[in-house]
Amino acid sequence: MNTYLHTNQDLNPNFGFALTDSAVLAEGKLIITQKAEVEHIELDIDPQRCLKDGRKVSVVAQQLDAPIVRQDASIIYGQELSFVQYTVNLHPDTKFSIGSIEGIDYSVDFGWSDVVEGEYELRISIHRKTPRIAEVPLEPEQMAMVRYAQVVTVVIALFPAQPTQEQLASAPVWTRDHHVFDSYGSAGFILADLPRMVPRVDELLGAGDHNLVERFNEGDLSAQLLNEGLMATAWGISPWCYSIYAAPDATAQAKLPVDKLGEEPVCTGIYRIAAETTQLSIIPANELVNWPACTKKEWPQIQVAGSGETLRMALVVQNCESVNGLHENPLPSFVITRNEGLPEIVEPLINIVIVD
Incomplete structure (x- = not known):
């Protein structure tokens, strides 16, 4: 070669x-x-x-x-x-x-x-x-x-x-709640602060069953929940298996090579998160058609360490190259970090393409 x-x-x-x-x-x-x-x-x-x-x-x-x-x-x-x-x-x-x-x-x-x-x-x-x-x-x-x-x-x-x-x-500091590797469909996923999001949706829409996907498309509900720091979203992604990382502390983040092996991040979302929130549930977006029933299921959680009200979710992609005729494939990872201060605007990830 x-x-x-x-x-x-x-x-x-x-x-x-x-x-x-x-x-x-x-x-x-x-x-x-x-x-x-x-x-x-x-x-x-x-x-x-x-x-x-x-x-x-x-x-x-x-x-x-x-x-x-x-x-x-x-x-x-x-x-x-x-x-x-x-x-x-x-x-x-x-x-x-x-x-x-x-x-x-x-x-x-x-x-x-x-x-x-x-x-x-x-x-x-x-x-x-x-x-x-x-x-x-x-x-x-x-x-x-x-x-x-x-x-x-x-x-x-x-x-x-x-x-x-x-x-x-030194002792182990990483847990299953710091790295989730799973498949997600074209609709994407949300990181939900369920203890705060569930009652807030009830306040805004009333108790009962709702199709949040339709509600998000019809009005300002999605923007309101994002602005209030109740969820972070990755809408419209290439169906694939993704790693979602949130390092347990700054020292662990410095050793995490995943976000240092490719080029610059493909894209980065900026979100708000409540100062007291440390756990977010990862829910496939297609499950939101059955709200609030979907909140009763057991979803993987990602633990967000540190302090501050700014959440960043960067997508980094390492490309698997072929030396024997096989198709090349991407290795995508979302790397979540938390920072001090409240972002002036929310910039969600939308229409993420890693495979044409």
Whole structure:
């Protein structure tokens, strides 16, 4: 393959690329060269050959002060399939690359250039995230769709071998309420502050059954609920599986590579949120035709940490490139952050196209 993969070598210390088929990485090697390229080390990326199963795959490499707790990594990236850790002594001229990728006749360089001499741990873990729809019994054809939607992530982390006491005391901070991976239809979804939204809709429309989709199209109800900080919306999206992330704190947000591996966000929505609100329910927009019955169902929740009344929802998309003739696919993620102050205007996400 003569065309170079799209990577982000200018975004140190996070590096990444994505491929449509993980099998081409199964024999891949992490190559370390140093001492004017005289010393050459090759390490297996996938000693257990988990990648041969064939899924969309994202490769993430990070230079960290301390490793991400393994339980946290399983929330961010999905179920851990493989884990290996190497101790390496590095020099300022050390270079990292990945070679032996099937269909690519060159090594993919990380572009790291600020390695401090010393002893490090190099951790490689492989994860697979699965849409939450698979947590309930499914028909065989549905399981085939779930398999297609699954995403494998190869996480390569480089960090000092001697952790500080603070690092040794680190504990998991991510929970299921900080990352939701699921499929959403063309209508999109809302993030609803249900304890406040349900009684407010009753006040505005009266008790009883309502089709909120029709009501939103007929008048100013949607704008009113948005302006009052009762919901955040993503209307009209490409039917796909999306990750929705809201990091538990600023430190965790700084380590989250998902919003640092692509280009600038495709788009960003700006919303209002009540100062006291910390949980939002993720409800597919098509469910709003049966209000308030839809509010009685158990929906995934996203926990919004921090303080402030401004909520931002940025859509970042990493493209899975093909090296063996398969169709290219996007890996979209919504990254939610919270800021101080109340936004002057609400700018909801509308008509989001990630697949033509």
